[in-house]
Each structure stands twice: as C-alpha cells, then as structure tokens.
Amino acid sequence: MEKINIICIDDQQEVLDSVMRDLRALTPLIRLEEASGVEDCLSLMEQIDSDGDLVGLVISDQVMPGASGTDLLAKVAADKRFAKTRKVLLTGQATHADTINAINEGHIDNYIEKPWQPEKLLSVVKKLLTLYVLDMGLDHTEYMSVLDQQTLFAKLR
Amino acid sequence: MSLLPEHLNAPLERLNRVYFSDPGRTTSISQGEMLVEQGQECHRLYLILEGALVAYRQAETISGTDLPAAIARKHEVFRAGPGSYVCVQAFFSRTYHSSNDIVAVEDTQLAYIDDTTPAVDEDEHGTLEHQFIPVLMHELAARNIRIFSHATEKEEAQRLLQRAEMASTLAQLSAGIAHELNNAVGVITRRTEFVADHMAEFLEEEDKLNAKLFRFGYEDTSFVAASELRALARKYERELNMPQAAAKVLAHIIPDTKTLVKYGPEFVRHVKFNYKFWELGHDLRDMQVAAKHATGIVRAVKLLGGGNSTRQEGVDVRESVNDAMNLLTNKLKHVTVETDLKPCPPITADLTELVQIWTNIINNAFDAMQQVSTPSPTIRISTESFTAEGMHLLPEEYVRVSISNNGPAIPEEIHEKIFQPNFTTKKLGLDFGLGLGLSIVRRIVDSYNGTIELNSTDGETTFSINLPTKQINGKD
Numbered sequence: 223m224e225k226i227n228i229i230c231i232d233d234q235q236e237v238l239d240s241v242m243r244d245l246r247a248l249t250p251l252i253r254l255e256e257a258s259g260v261e262d263c264l265s266l267m268e269q270i271d272s273d274g275d276l277v278g279l280v281i282s283d284q285v286m287p288g289a290s291g292t293d294l295l296a297k298v299a300a301d302k303r304f305a306k307t308r309k310v311l312l313t314g315q316a317t318h319a320d321t322i323n324a325i326n327e328g329h330i331d332n333y334i335e336k337p338w339q340p341e342k343l344l345s346v347v348k349k350l351l352t353l354y355v356l357d358m359g360l361d362h363t364e365y366m367s368v369l370d371q372q373t374l375f376a377k378l379r
Numbered sequence: 380m381s382l383l384p385e386h387l388n389a390p391l392e393r394l395n396r397v398y399f400s401d402p403g404r405t406t407s408i409s410q411g412e413m414l415v416e417q418g419q420e421c422h423r424l425y426l427i428l429e430g431a432l433v434a435y436r437q438a439e440t441i442s443g444t445d446l447p448a449a450i451a452r453k454h455e456v457f458r459a460g461p462g463s464y465v466c467v468q469a470f471f472s473r474t475y476h477s478s479n480d481i482v483a484v485e486d487t488q489l490a491y492i493d494d495t496t497p498a499v500d501e502d503e504h505g506t507l508e509h510q511f512i513p514v515l516m517h518e519l520a521a522r523n524i525r526i527f528s529h530a531t532e533k534e535e536a537q538r539l540l541q542r543a544e545m546a547s548t549l550a551q552l553s554a555g556i557a558h559e560l561n562n563a564v565g566v567i568t569r570r571t572e573f574v575a576d577h578m579a580e581f582l583e584e585e586d587k588l589n590a591k592l593f594r595f596g597y598e599d600t601s602f603v604a605a606s607e608l609r610a611l612a613r614k615y616e617r618e619l620n621m622p623q624a625a626a627k628v629l630a631h632i633i634p635d636t637k638t639l640v641k642y643g644p645e646f647v648r649h650v651k652f653n654y655k656f657w658e659l660g661h662d663l664r665d666m667q668v669a670a671k672h673a674t675g676i677v678r679a680v681k682l683l684g685g686g687n688s689t690r691q692e693g694v695d696v697r698e699s700v701n702d703a704m705n706l707l708t709n710k711l712k713h714v715t716v717e718t719d720l721k722p723c724p725p726i727t728a729d730l731t732e733l734v735q736i737w738t739n740i741i742n743n744a745f746d747a748m749q750q751v752s753t754p755s756p757t758i759r760i761s762t763e764s765f766t767a768e769g770m771h772l773l774p775e776e777y778v779r780v781s782i783s784n785n786g787p788a789i790p791e792e793i794h795e796k797i798f799q800p801n802f803t804t805k806k807l808g809l810d811f812g813l814g815l816g817l818s819i820v821r822r823i824v825d826s827y828n829g830t831i832e833l834n835s836t837d838g839e840t841t842f843s844i845n846l847p848t849k850q851i852n853g854k855d
Contacts, residue, residue, distance in 0.1 A: 233712070235605075236665040236668065236669060239661070239662075239665065242624075243658075246624065249622070249623060249624070250622060250623065253623060254623065255609065256605060256609070257605060257606075258604070258605035258606075259605075262605055262606050265606065266606070266609070285709070285712055285713075286712065287712050287713065287714075287715075315709070
C-alpha cells in the first residue's frame with residue numbers, strides 16, 4: 223500500500239524536531255518527513271513521488287533563507303502531481319503581504335501561528351489529512367486512527 | 380541682502396546713485412565698533428558700501444518671566460553686507476530710534492541720508508517716501524526671508540530633539556525588556572542544566588545503555604545535512620526494520636556502516652526500543668541552545684539600549700561583530716553571510732558603540748539590497764589588523780572591520796551626504812536602529828580617532844572602519 227507522507231519544512235532544526243514530536247501520534251500509519259528548506263523539500267517530494275508514495279500535507283515555515291514558505295507552497299500548488307496535497311503555513315513572522323500571497327498564490331488550507339498549541343496543530347493536521355484521504359479516493363477505513371471523525375462523518379453523510 | 384532676487388535690487392540703482400554718492404555723507408567704522416545701540420536715537424538711513432554689519436537685539440524682558448532684559452541674552456537679528464540698508468525702520472517710521480545694536484563685523488564703509496536730506500527731482504519722482512518705496516520693499520522681502528529661514532531652523536531643531544527623545548525612550552524600553560527577559564532566560568538555562576545532570580545520574584544507576592543514549596542526545600554536536608540524515612535514516616529503517624523515529628536517532632549516532640559494525644547488533648536493538656532516551660537528552664540540549672540564543676539577543680539588545688557601559692581595555696572586535704549579527708539574525712536569514720573574522724589585538728572600546736556601528740552598516744546593506752531585489756544577496760564581514768601612521772605621526776596599530784555587500788553602488792556624489800544626519804535613501808523609514816544611521820556611525824568612529832573608508836561600485840560596496848587599538852586621551 224502506498225504511504226501518505228506529511229512533510230514539515232523549517233530552517234531551524236529545533237523547531238522541526240518539535241513539530242515532528244507533536245505529530246508523532248500519526249505514526250506509523252503516516253510517515254513524517256522533514257526538510258530544511260525549499261529546495262530540500264522539493265527534492266524530497268520528487269523522491270516520494272518516484273517511490274510511488276503520496277504527499278498528503280506540507281507544513282511550511284514562512285521565513286527561510288532563499289525562497290519563502292509561500293514560494294514553496296505556490297510551487298506545490300502548481301504541480302499537478304500534488305494537486306490534492308494540503309498546505310499549511312506555520313509561522314511567527316509573516317507580514318500582511320506574505321499572508322495575502324500565501325492565500326492567493328500558495329492556496330494554503332490553514333495558517334498556524336508560532337508558537338503553536340500542539341493539540342491545535344494535531345487537530346488541524348487530522349482534519350486536512352481526512353480531506354486528503356477522501357479527495358484521493360483512498361480507503362478511509364485503513365486510516366481511521368489518524369482521521370478526524372467529525373470531518374469524516376460530515377463528508378460521508 | 381544678496382539673497383534677494385534681482386528684480387528687487389534693480390530699482391534701487393537710481394536711489395543709490397542719487398542719494399548715496401555724496402562723499403560728504405559717508406562714514407566708516409572699524410571692526411567691532413558699534414554703529415548704533417539698541418534704543419539710541421538715529422536719524423540716518425545707511426547704505427553699506429563695503430564691509431559687513433551684524434544686528435543684535437535684546438528682549439525687553441525674558442519671555443515668560445518678569446526678569447529684566449539686563450540679563451536676557453542678546454539674539455542676532457540679521458547680518459548685512461554691501462548693498463543693504465540699515466536703520467530702515469527707525470528712519471521711515473520716524474521714531475528715529477534704533478531697535479538693534481548694530482556692530483561692524485569687519486571694517487565697514489557706509490553712505491547715508493538723514494531726516495534733513497531733501498527729495499531729489501520731487502516733480503518727476505514724487506516725495507522722498509514715495510521714491511524710497513523700493514527700499515522698503517527690499518527691506519520687507521529681506522525680513523520675510525529671514526523669518527522663514529529662522530522658522531525652518533527652529534522646526535529642524537525641534538525635529539532633531541524629538542528624534543533624540545524617541546531614541547532615548549527606545550533605549551530605556553529595550554533596557555527594561557532586556558532585564559526582564561534576562562532573568563527569565565537565566566532560570567531556563569540553569570534549570571535545564573540541573574535537570575540534565577539529575578537525569579544523567581538517575582539513568583546511570585538504572586540502565587547504563589539508556590544513560591549512554593541520553594548522553595549522546597545531550598551532547599550531540601553532529602551536523603549533517605537534513606537530506607543526508609534523511610537518507611541514512613531511511614536506510615536504517617528498511618534494513619534494520621525499525622520505526623522511523625528510532626532510525627532517525629540511530630542515524631544521528633551512527634553516521635556510517637563501519638561504525639554500525641563497531642556498535643554491534645545489541646546496541647542497535649537497544650536503540651530500536653529505547654530511542655526516546657536519546658530524544659530526551661537532545662530535547663534538553665535544544666532547550667539550552669535556544670536559551671543561549673535568547674541570552675545572546677538579550678545581551679545585544681541591552682548593549683544597544685546603552686546603559687552605563689564605558690570604554691574598556693581588552694575588547695575583542697569580533698565579539699562585537701557577533702553581537703551585531705545576533706541582533707540582526709532575522710534579517711540575515713534572507714542573505715548569505717560570509718565571515719572571515721581574523722584574530723585582532725584587543726582594543727579600548729565600548730561594546731555598545733561598536734555594536735551600533737556594525738548593526739547600522741549591516742542593516743543599510745540589507746535594506747539597499749532588498750530595495751532593488753539584488754540576486755543572491757551576500758554580506759561579507761571581515762576583521763584584520765594593521766599598522767599605520769596614526770595621530771602624532773607615530774606608527775599605530777589599527778583593527779579594521781570591513782562590511783561588504785553585492786548590492787547597488789552608492790553614487791559618488793552622495794558619498795559624503797550619507798553620513799549627514801537626516802539623509803536617507805530609504806523610502807520606508809522604519810529603520811531598525813535609532814534612526815540616525817550613518818551619522819551615528821561617523822560620530823562614534825570620529826570619537827575613536829578612527830576612519831571610515833567607502834568603496835562602492837555596482838555589485839560591490841564596502842565600508843571599512845579602522846579603529847586604533849589604543850585611545851590617546853591625554854592621560855599618558
């Protein structure tokens with residue numbers, strides 16, 4: 223069975239570690255991957271795709287050296303292979319203009335501010351993951367323990 | 380006044396010729412001499428032929444108080460040179476009393492008319508008053524210009540004052556915040572250390588391998604690129620059949636297959652089930668790193684806030700450069716920073732001031748590159764020392780800090796201007812620093828008897844600051 227990956231991108235390893243820890247409840251059903259920047263993330267996505275696996279969710283920081291989170295999410299949004307991939311911006315310092323761009327260009331599904339509440343992060347991720355699983359027409363019964371029951375129920379009704 | 384436009388000066392030509400060319404009605408005073416005193420009777424209207432005069436006036440009482448004018452300060456009212464008229468108001472208002480002290484700035488020649496001088500060609504040109512209307516206009520215009528320039532100066536002074544106040548408020552505010560944060564961060568730093576020590580001790584008694592894992596996590600200094608680590612973890616995950624998180628920990632501890640053999644299968648098996656002890660150690664390590672980072676920022680903010688630090692011997696400029704970079708961490712994320720900080724002899728300096736110099740220059744470099752979206756923006760900072768002829772023509776040791784960027788050139792014609800207060804090329808004026816940028820830099824560098832070199836071409840702009848290692852203050 224193909225694996226669903228969640229990728230977190232942040233240039234600060236400590237932050238990355240924290241996000242990964244907060245989402246660990248989703249493993250081993252879901253794979254958690256981390257990337258240190260935009261380029262790293264894109265090559266990781268290539269690899270996942272060529273392995274025949276899926277990218278369910280991309281959670282990106284905004285301010286990073288080189289390209290910004292919005293740039294990354296816009297690229298992901300424009301890539302047909304990842305059309306259904308859900309996108310989250312996790313940031314503490316996006317400007318007003320960044321935020322507008324993230325919505326208009328990056329088509330983000332959610333915006334989480336740093337510092338984040340672990341429960342809030344997990345619940346947002348579960349909701350988006352549920353939508354992804356349903357959108358992709360995957361067998362949701364395989365993923366019950368990591369899906370948001372309410373979202374699932376509302377969609378299946 | 381020479382400032383006046385030509386059309387006001389032209390009509391005066393006939394008057395000057397007709398009224399002020401009688402050698403019998405000329406006088407001269409030498410430098411420093413008083414032509415007329417404030418309040419003194421004066422029946423003459425003067426034209427300055429040569430030299431210059433200055434007029435002072437004393438307030439009747441000091442404004443806002445009842446203090447007598449005797450102790451009030453004298454204010455300069457105007458300065459006048461050849462072609463200007465003096466005592467215009469006293470003459471035409473027929474009060475015949477001067478409202479100013481008028482003193483010669485240099486040896487001065489004057490021509491005059493007095494209240495007995497008759498009108499010339501009255502039939503053709505009208506009464507004396509009528510004929511002198513151009514002079515009155517001239518005087519009026521001169522006063523207008525004077526008042527305007529005084530008003531502008533005053534406004535400018537007020538603006539500078541306001542800025543200084545803002546700066547000092549900011550300084551107080553940042554010092555306050557820095558102090559509070561310092562205490563909080565201090566608690567985190569110390570307690571993390573305690574927790575780590577206790578934890579290590581506790582584990583040592585319970586399970587040596589767990590203690591080892593914990594220690595590895597706590598002391599982890601491996602720096603491997605995220606992609607490499609990921610690949611290695613993936614390999615371990617598949618080949619050793621372990622959970623992703625455990626494989627990642629193993630990848631941190633064991634960088635290659637050879638080392639894997641050295642540690643042996645038992646250790647690997649242990650990691651598979653107990654990797655969380657490594658994570659625990661690593662968490663504590665991260666907390667310390669974060670606290671240390673926070674301490675660095677607080678320190679730098681405190682330095683900028685000023686406080687009462689003074690110049691001390693034995694300051695390492697590299698430390699001040701690091702402080703500045705700490706302060707600007709957020710901005711510097713967007714650029715490549717290359718540093719080449721060679722060891723330098725210690726100098727006598729105030730860290731605060733040094734940090735201010737670097738932050739201002741780095742900040743400007745960043746803003747300049749951002750304004751024109753310079754591709755792959757890079758800031759290079761280097762330090763070195765050299766010997767050169769200093770004050771008193773003796774060889775002196777200097778340290779040089781060079782800060783370069785690959786942004787747009789600074790046009791040659793503004794190389795001087797950029798160091799003046801209130802000169803800016805920034806459209807959006809929310810500077811990081813105290814808002815006076817390079818003028819602060821120059822003031823500080825001057826006070827060290829240092830020099831600033833600026834070389835700027837498109838794609839390479841370098842500010843080099845040279846500071847003597849010893850401060851000559853007369854004591855030695």
